[in-house]
Amino acid sequence: xxxxxxxFGFLKEMxxxxxxxxxxxxQCYRCxxxxxxxxxxxxxxxxLIRYVILGQREKALTSKMIWSCLQCTTCSIRCPNDIxxxxxxxxxxxxAVKEGKAKDLDTWTFDRYFLDSVKKHxxxxxxxxxxxxxxEKKDFFGDTKMGMSMxxxxxxxxxxxxxKDRQGMKALFEKARGE
Amino acid sequence: MAATLAYYPGCSLKxxxxxxxxxxxxxxxxxxxxxxxIEDWSCCGASAAHTVDERLGHALAARNLAxxxxxxxxxxxxxxxxxxxxxxxxxxxxxxxxxxxQMNRAIEPLQTSAxxxxxxxxxxxxxxxxxxxxxxxxxxxxxxxxxxxxYGCVLTRMMRVKPYDDKENPESMDRLLFAAGLExxxxxxxxxxxxxxxxxxxxxMTRRLSDRIMDMAxxxxxxxxxxxCPLCQMNLDLLPALGRSKESLPVLFLSEVFxxxxxxxxxxxxxxxxxxxxxxxxxxxx
Numbered sequence: 001x002x003x004x005x006x007x008f009g010f011l012k013e014m015x016x017x018x019x020x021x022x023x024x025x026x027q028c029y030r031c032x033x034x035x036x037x038x039x040x041x042x043x044x045x046x047x048l049i050r051y052v053i054l055g056q057r058e059k060a061l062t063s064k065m066i067w068s069c070l071q072c073t074t075c076s077i078r079c080p081n082d083i084x085x086x087x088x089x090x091x092x093x094x095x096a097v098k099e100g101k102a103k104d105l106d107t108w109t110f111d112r113y114f115l116d117s118v119k120k121h122x123x124x125x126x127x128x129x130x131x132x133x134x135x136e137k138k139d140f141f142g143d144t145k146m147g148m149s150m151x152x153x154x155x156x157x158x159x160x161x162x163x164k165d166r167q168g169m170k171a172l173f174e175k176a177r178g179e
Numbered sequence: 180m181a182a183t184l185a186y187y188p189g190c191s192l193k194x195x196x197x198x199x200x201x202x203x204x205x206x207x208x209x210x211x212x213x214x215x216x217i218e219d220w221s222c223c224g225a226s227a228a229h230t231v232d233e234r235l236g237h238a239l240a241a242r243n244l245a246x247x248x249x250x251x252x253x254x255x256x257x258x259x260x261x262x263x264x265x266x267x268x269x270x271x272x273x274x275x276x277x278x279x280x281q282m283n284r285a286i287e288p289l290q291t292s293a294x295x296x297x298x299x300x301x302x303x304x305x306x307x308x309x310x311x312x313x314x315x316x317x318x319x320x321x322x323x324x325x326x327x328x329x330y331g332c333v334l335t336r337m338m339r340v341k342p343y344d345d346k347e348n349p350e351s352m353d354r355l356l357f358a359a360g361l362e363x364x365x366x367x368x369x370x371x372x373x374x375x376x377x378x379x380x381x382x383x384m385t386r387r388l389s390d391r392i393m394d395m396a397x398x399x400x401x402x403x404x405x406x407x408c409p410l411c412q413m414n415l416d417l418l419p420a421l422g423r424s425k426e427s428l429p430v431l432f433l434s435e436v437f438x439x440x441x442x443x444x445x446x447x448x449x450x451x452x453x454x455x456x457x458x459x460x461x462x463x464x465x
Binding site for chain 1 (some may be wrong): 183190193194196223224226228231239285287289333338370375379380382387394413421
């Protein structure tokens with residue numbers, strides 16, 4: 001059902017979760033005009049904001065565009081109504097994943113492996129993170145050339161970077177996420 | 180001016196961009212700036228942590244802030260992503276007592292009071308060396324070098340925190356490069372996104388974005404692109420490995436420009452994927 005009927009429920013939900021005054025959008029297109037990820041998107045940022053206001057929850061959550069976003073925040077700083085659009089997108093991603101509606105899980109998967117590595121070692125273990133991601137994607141040779149040139153220049157290490165207080169790191173993850 | 184700073188290298192400066200760290204150490208030593216690496220620092224979570232969980236992102240940054248405070252001096256973070264995360268968290272916990280208390284619980288037994296300032300490499304060179312000393316101390320003539328200043332996305336694009344320079348048209352690095360004696364070109368891509376957050380997940384997209392930046396620099400007649408950010412440097416420097424067959428310009432770290440002005444050469448020339456040889460030939464004895 002459209003939220004124009006049931007009282008802007010989705011808009012309220014998003015404004016509460018982001019702390020942003022999303023309803024202030026007057027569709028000036030500045031966010032869309034500056035977006036470097038636009039060619040990858042199924043619809044544009046100003047339209048996403050419109051969908052939020054109109055209560056088109058499914059359209060927003062199942063879009064590909066929320067996953068194409070680079071989080072460069074050009075849209076946010078240019079918004080004349082001071083809406084942090086990149087934060088709205090970031091928040092939609094979290095809801096989409098939670099409700100099993102995410103259309104493109106690559107970014108999410110990579111970010112999770114990245115964080116697993118930080119939780120375990122304290123610092124990013126690049127090789128492990130990349131290999132786990134590549135295994136999941138069953139893409140074994142796609143980036144071989146890039147990896148080889150980096151290794152030849154000494155720019156890709158093979159070993160993990162362990163901090164001393166790994167117990168504290170594990171506890172930090174649990175406390176920060178559990179509260 | 181002699182100064183001591185707490186130093187947060189971040190993951191890049193210990194792996195893919197070790198030569199950036201060596202370059203910074205070299206020129207900072209020359210200008211009398213001492214760096215104290217924070218003991219047992221951990222990853223700031225970069226773009227991954229806050230995307231998955233906002234509070235986790237703040238907690239990872241808060242842990243390093245707490246460790247840095249022990250050094251009782253301001254914090255220097257050369258990586259733009261690390262700098263952004265540390266600065267945003269530092270200022271947010273200053274103004275949000277609930278968040279502050281949550282973060283201190285997450286990082287126990289460590290505690291942060293958010294008392295120190297977080298600085299990037301441009302601010303450090305501005306605050307502790309200054310354009311006048313930079314201009315006076317240079318030993319090599321870089322006036323034949325044309326460069327474009329590439330700040331990258333995250334250095335000043337901050338929504339709820341006041342950035343150190345303009346959000347759309349920063350000029351602090353332009354002034355430093357000018358003081359070092361280079362010709363600084365005007366260009367529209369100072370802050371254009373290189374696509375770093377998608378290098379592995381959407382290579383084609385990253386390639387397209389980085390290609391545009393490189394093409395613009397070439398069109399304007401630059402000899403090199405200069406950036407303070409290890410993610411921007413890596414992405415642009417990887418272009419030939421990502422399949423770019425057209426000419427590519429070398430991508431220098433800001434500190435490497437200072438190496439050229441002071442010593443006429445760069446320690447990390449061999450770590451660049453795109454050769455800097457042609458550009459280096461333009462460096463002259465003063």
